[in-house]
Amino acid sequence: MTVGLKAWVRRRVTVPRDVIVLGIIAFCVAVGFGVVVPVLPVFAKSFEVTNFQVAMVVSAFAFLRLLTSPLCGRISDWLGERATLAVGIFIVAASSVVAGLSTSYLMLLLSRGLGGIGSAMFTVSAMTLLLKSAPPAMRGRAAGFFQSGFLIGGMTGPAIGGLLTHIALTAPFFFYAATLAVAGTVGLLLLSRPDRSVDTKSHAAVLPMRTVAADPRYQAAVVSNLAQGWNNFGVRNALIPILVVESLHRNPAETGYAFAIAAIVQTLALGPVGKFVDSVGRKPAMISGGILGALVMLAVPLVPNFWLLVVVLCLGGVAAAALGTAPAASVGDAAGARSGTPVAVFSMASDLGAIVGPLVAGLLADTVSMTVGFAVGAALFALGALVSVRMPSGVPNAKSPAPTPTEPPTTQLANPEDLK
Template sequence: MQKQYIRPMVILVIIQFLVMVGFGVVIPILPFLIGELGGGAFSLGLFMSAYSIMQFFFAPFWGRLSDRIGRRPVLLIGLSGYGITFFLYGMAGNLPLLIAFRALSGMVSSATLPTAMAYMADITEGAERSKSMGMLGAAMGLGMVFGPALGGSLGHYSFTLPFYFAGTLALLILPFAWKLLPETLKEPNREPRKKVRLNFGVIRDPLFPLFVFSFVLSFTMAMFETTFTLFAAERVGFGPKEMGFVFMIIGIVGVIVQGMLIGKVVKRFGDAKPAKFGAVLCALAFLWMLWAPNAILLVLGTVVFMTGNSFMTPTSSSLVSKNSHNRQGASLGVFQSFGSLGRILGPLVGGGIYGLSMNTPYIIGMVTLVLCLILFGSKIQDRKADEAESSS
């Protein structure tokens, strides 16, 4: 990576950290805020789904736009829209307005992640690219460590204060992004035939196995996040304090794996093998958690799950960027949309079937991962050119 891109990379990492802080900051206060506005469990689910639904539809649009007009303007649009919508959250006086602002936030902030990944792909190659994707993942993991803790602390004083705080952070970094993010797109892609569109034609896309991989990754992670608090409470008697500790641990594991280990692993093995190994670890972790007879082993199971997830996330996105040629933004946008679809369906499926049996979500998660590897594992491969770059 060229030296002039070190500062922009730092800005990108900070942006993704702030996005996930903003996503996580609402978690501890959201049930109370929605209850205060007269909503219940259905309203809470609708609020959470609205963000991912809009991401699903708009991430490809922003990705294609970044291929046409450049990464920098799209990133700036996403960051400024993200900050503004958090202020709108704080000013929402009723539930429909709050949900509408949540949908608007998903619409504009979905510009940040696929464009940031495309930006990283523009300035890196080979193992360095996977390492940079891992740094983005680590930043997002840190955001999910600090976000809920920050939201809980600020929410003690006011349910709206965390929203204003997150919005202020985003708008404060906007001038630095404007100043320090140069444009990296050298040749805009203006060929309509090469656009990646999110319709049934995407099944014929060579990257479709990786799009499915993104869905499975997000689907299983969302099922875990939705049900694990209930599962741990019923299985080993965990309460809010213990759950905060558990999510802090798995957040730290994600940061270590994606921020420190993934670059070394990819340099030796490429991207495809760690991605598939991560899927195997996640499947085994689900089986482990079903078996775990005590609290310590249950927590260790979550560590194994997060380790596998942290191997899957940066390597799969790196594979998409390496195999998408001059349409990285569009391909990563579709990749993120499949991830958003997983985040839409995961909580609905996990929460719905948990009432039938507390073990069922974990069985379904394990089976989904195994089926994905059986059906698509052989098609998830490194490009030879990139393997040569990695070993050079």
């Protein structure tokens, strides 16, 4: 019976063990983050500060994360990805405890900034581990599985947070710390320990950043990730709630319902999209995802009713699924398994978009129109699709040897039929 169960699992689990562990860690991290985010502005406001100071608390996490990311590749090379991931998670856990114990606004602000440093360490090391764990022919599905952990956790977290606030306003911070402690422990116990002999060989194959940066696959991935951060992590969250209330005259809570439905669609799309990325190629996924994303951003401010907005956001979820898997896989294709610094720059592109995007879109919405604010985001999506046209077609040949420092990154591609 046990043998039969193991065989059944092997037939259905199509990603390596470490990818599954990383997906579980992503779920734990996202649940806790989702619990804290709705409560954080209210808790900051309890210190009798201005709205701008409240915004500073929210932005401190992303700002310090952006500043720290360039160093995370070297930290990861020094400590190892597994240790860097655990240390980063435990830093965020400690910062969450300090935030929950904060007795002043400054204490809360500093604790959130410290959390951003740990988050950068976790994000870069987790993505590097993901690309190292999955072979080229499986990177799209691996990225999709990892994204699923974040999405499902992000949908679960706010509901739990609402219940915890009935206990105390600071209870979500301690719950977040607990979920992070679980995530860090899971990483230390279940992620594979590095094989020193293999690690030494792979370290010798690290490509210079200038070589990776010149690769069309990496360039397209970075531009697409900038557009993803700008729109899906920035403009969408900043302007759509206003659009729902002021233009569609709906209850603010309905924005959450629309986002939740779109997130479910995105989660369901990740599996098929990941398979498409690994079988047909990164290039068509990034081009179609960029075009669809651009059309969605142009359509959002023009929709005449709430339910059509939900449909448009669901299409945006499909685009986000494509741009959450194909660019990550492309980074691995261009940089190879040991890709700490390229992954850090790739992550920074999304963070930069998430910070700058809402500011630019909000300014344009105030001074010109809401439509123009969304149109700039659409232009970035379109730029990502345009840059992706320069990428080679097909998928990387899983049998191709790893590049060495004296060789340029391989562009040998396999026919999708060879992977079946």
